[in-house]
Amino acid sequence: MRETRWAALLLLLAISAAGAAGRKEKDGEKVCDKGWECSGSRFCxxxxxxxxxxxxxxEELFANxxxxxLAHAADFWDYQSFISAAAxxxxxGFGTTGxxxxxxxxxxxxxxxxxxxTSCGYSEAPGGETAWGLCYNHEMSPSQSYCDDSNELYPCVAGVEYYGRGALPVYGNHNYAIVGRGINQDLLHHPELLEQNATxxxxxxxxxxxxxxKRKQPSAHDVFVGNWKPTKNDTLSQRYPGFGATMNVLYGDLICGQGYIDDMNVIISHYQRYLDLxxxxxxxxxxxxxxxxQVAFNPSSKSPESLSKLHCGDQQWTETQTRETGLEEGMELASVSYLASSSSSSFSSGYSRFACRCRRASKTVVATSATGRSGATDSACSETFEQQNLDVHSGPKSSWCFRRRDLASAILLPFVLPPINISRAAEPYDGLIIQNGVRKFLTKGKAAGVLRLVFHDAGTFDIGDKSGGMNGSIIYEVNRPENAGLNRSIKLLGKAKEEIDSVQKVSWxxxxxxxGAEAVAxxxxxxxxxxxxxxxxSTADPAGKLPEETLDAAALKTSFSKKGFSTQEMVVLSGAHTIGGKGFGSPIIFDNTYFKVLLEKPQPSSSGMAGMVGLRTDWALAEDDECLSxxxxxxxxxxxxxxxFRDTYIKLVNSGASWRTA
Structure with missing residues (x-):
């Protein structure tokens, strides 16, 4: 029995000694050897x-x-600065969870x-686009100061500019103030600290x-490490823990819910490359x-339709929910050159406010929203709402009441920052000028020819030697047999280019x-x-790179695979033949009639191509089991x-492209 007690005591001492290797006592309180107090952290x-x-x-992650x-912040970023900040x-729990x-x-x-x-990389750069992180620490050639003069809580400081700075760029006086409070720095007065001090x-x-x-929402850390459990509403909105949700938290619907867009894919590519390294x-x-x-945790604006679905509560007070992201959206759209082929412009920084007031037994709830589109009009409220023109800034102060938690939410809401790559923020394009220039000359009858021009310019890309692609070289190749008839489309766009160039230069x-995107829409x-x-x-691409019209399905698959496209992508791009008078329904309506007609398996007629529905390559697709599925x-x-088609078109027009980086 005595021997057993001694054995137990020795075991206890051994366990205590092992614990002491990681912890030590200081004034009766356990302190972690790593530098923080055990009593204050479960990650001790x-x-x-x-x-x-x-x-x-x-060094390997950020070797360039x-x-x-290329680098615009040489000798600024270093390992020790990151480690000091991370500590x-x-x-x-940052880096210490799980x-x-x-x-x-x-x-x-x-x-x-x-x-x-912060990347200055591009697809053709040594190592690829993901090998060039931390090339920037501030926005290059900012087009504005990003001062929101209407912000009374955090007013702009005279002479201070609030353009993008930092490792995850911060924009705007409101956001600089919020971040500054979080790290105990006066960034409202001194935003330049984020481009002067890497730590x-x-x-x-x-x-x-x-x-x-926002209160009761997860952080990017929470959704990544598994601290967050989705609610039923989250699962209905396709929000689940993982890397994807970190983009939702940080950028909202400026990245998420938009399909497989380049801005999302490039972030994922960086993450996966770093995992490998x-x-x-x-x-x-x-x-x-x-x-x-995924539906955004915090949508960048609320539509009138969503407001009409609000229900009255039992509050005795007037609750205002403001979503002051109009400036944030304006900054992003003014700084990054992206263009939607839509009749409604999202490039305007103006926004209109509207409010619906709901009455029940003399109890009032007011919901106010800011929309990020010019020309937005007040929506008709549902039967339980009375439409009123209210302004959250100019209205009587007595009619607007906040609880402390709602004020905190209003302060944090605008912090969903735009997904700007500092490296691309210097691009001076106004996309609307290009879009409107095209619309002035493009008609439905000319849409098919313009779309064909896209395919013949980008279709020369060869993934093996990286030659060809979307580079405007088609203007030097119009005399090739496969490009017969494209000179008309080039002349049409030449007229548009002449007018656009008088305002700003645009590449072919x-x-x-x-x-092409406008033609489809x-x-x-x-x-x-x-x-x-x-x-x-400045020169023509190599000849013989486009698929010939006489190829069978196997040869077509081989040809498209050399350009980086799968069988599915080949089939969906072929759907562009739905317009242009090839026998697939109306020549000026873009729909899925092409595929419906292909199921009838059109055969060459005795009169040859002139009497045939579509091209021989269209017919070949219908004879292949994989394509047919x-x-x-x-x-x-x-x-x-x-x-x-949208996703594959984007891939097509980015194939082989070289990009401006400053």
């Missing part, structure tokens, strides 16, 4: 970021940040956002990663990697890409978001055809 003595993420790994030719948030692998994944996720937002720049970015945008591997990226179909590659097809900034080639899907589901 977990491995810290510097234990598993070393300086050489940081000091490049003499302030490790007691809260063990070493989860910590490494969170670091890769956070730095993936940082790398994407503060990382600290501001990590604070944003760790901080919820850190030794974790992209196969451990986790579930729910994207946010293509951008003009053709935008014109004009004929009733999907609206397509087109990135701008392509450079033109997609033809049937698109014949039954026009919405899916539109969605897939």
């Amino acid at each position: 003595c977990n491995e810290t970021i510097s234990d598993y993420f070393k300086a050489d790994q940081f 940040r000091n490049d003499a030719q 302030l948030f490790e007691p809260r 063990g070493k692998e989860m910590g490494m994944k969170e670091v890769a996720a956070f730095l993936g956002h940082v790398g994407a937002k 503060l720049a990382f600290e501001a970015a990590i604070w944003r990663w760790m901080t919820p945008m 850190m030794g974790v591997g992209r196969e451990h990226s986790g579930d729910n990697l994207d946010c293509a179909e 590659a951008d003009l053709i890409a935008v014109a 004009l004929c009733g097809g999907p609206e397509i978001l087109v990135r701008l900034g392509r450079l033109d080639s 997609w033809i049937k899907i698109y014949a039954e589901d026009q919405a899916k055809f539109f969605d897939d």
Whole structure:
């Protein structure tokens, strides 16, 4: 019995000694060797970021940040600045939650956002677009000061400019004030600190990663490490824990719910590359990697339709929910060149306010929204609402009451910052000028020829030697047999280009890409978001790169695979033949009739091509089992055809493109 007691005592001493290796006593309180108090953190003595993420790994992730030719923040960012900033948030779980692998994944996720937002890379750059993070620390050639004069809570300081700065760029006086409060710095008066001090720049970015945008909502950290459990409303909105939800928290519907757009994909690519370089591997990226179909936690604006669905509560007071993101949206759209082929412009920074007042037993609830589109009109309220023209700033103060928690929400709501890559913020294009220039000359009858021009310019791309692609070289290739008839479309766009160039210069590659998207939308097809900034080639592309019209399905698959396109993408792009008088329904209506007719398997007639429905390549698709399966899907589901065509068109017009970086 005595021996048993001694054995137990020795075991207890051994356990205590092992614990002492990670902890020590100080004035009766346990203190972690890593530097923070155990009593204040449940992550006490977990491995810290510097234990598993070393300086050489940081150098590998951001090897080109000091490049003499491209980098605009050489010798600014360094490993120690990141580690110093991260140490302030490790007691809260940053990089210390869930063990070493989860910590490494969170670091890769956070730095993936940082790398994407500060990249000066492009597809043809050495190492690819994801090898050039931390090239910037501030917006280049800002077009405005981003001062919101209407903000009475955090008014602009005279002479101070609030353009984008930092590792996750901060914009606007309101956001600088909020971030400054979070890291105990007066950024409202001194926003320049984020481009002068790398530790503060990382600290501001990590604070944003760790901080919820709104009460009772998760932070990017929470949705990534698994601290957040989705509600029923979240699952109905397709929001689930994972990397995709971090983009939702940080950027909302400026990135998420837009399909598989480039801005989303490039952030994911940075994250996965960093996982590979850190030794974790992209196969451990986790579930729910994207946010293509997620509804935003905090939509950038509320539509009149959504307001009409509000119900009266039993509050005795007037509650106002303001979504003051009009300035934020205006900043993003004015700084980054993106263009939607839509008749309604989202480039205007103006916004209208509207309010519906609901009455029940003399109890009033007022919901106010700011829309980010010019020309927005007050919506008709439902029967339980009485429409009133109220302004949240100029209305009688006695009619607007806030509880403290609602004021806190109003302060945090505008912090959903625009998804701006600082490297692209210098692009001076006004997309509306290009769009309106095209619309002046484009008609439905000319839409098919313009869309064909897109295919013949981008279709020369060869993924093997990286030659050809969307570069405007088609203007040098009009005399080739395969381009017969395209001179008419080039002349049409030439007229548009002449007028556009008188206001701002536009490349042929951008003009053709935008014109093709406009042609699709004009004929009733999907609206397509087109990135701008392509450079033109000064010479013709190699000949013989376009698929011949006599190829069978196997040869077509081979040809398209050499351009980086799958069988599905080949089939969906072929759906463009729905316009243009090839026998697939109306020549000026973009719909899924092409696929419905293909199911009839048109055969060559005795009169040859002139009497045939479509081209021989169209007929070849219907004879191939794999292609036929997609033809049937698109014949039954026009919405899916539109969605897939939109995504594949974007891929097509980005194929082989070289981009302006400053």
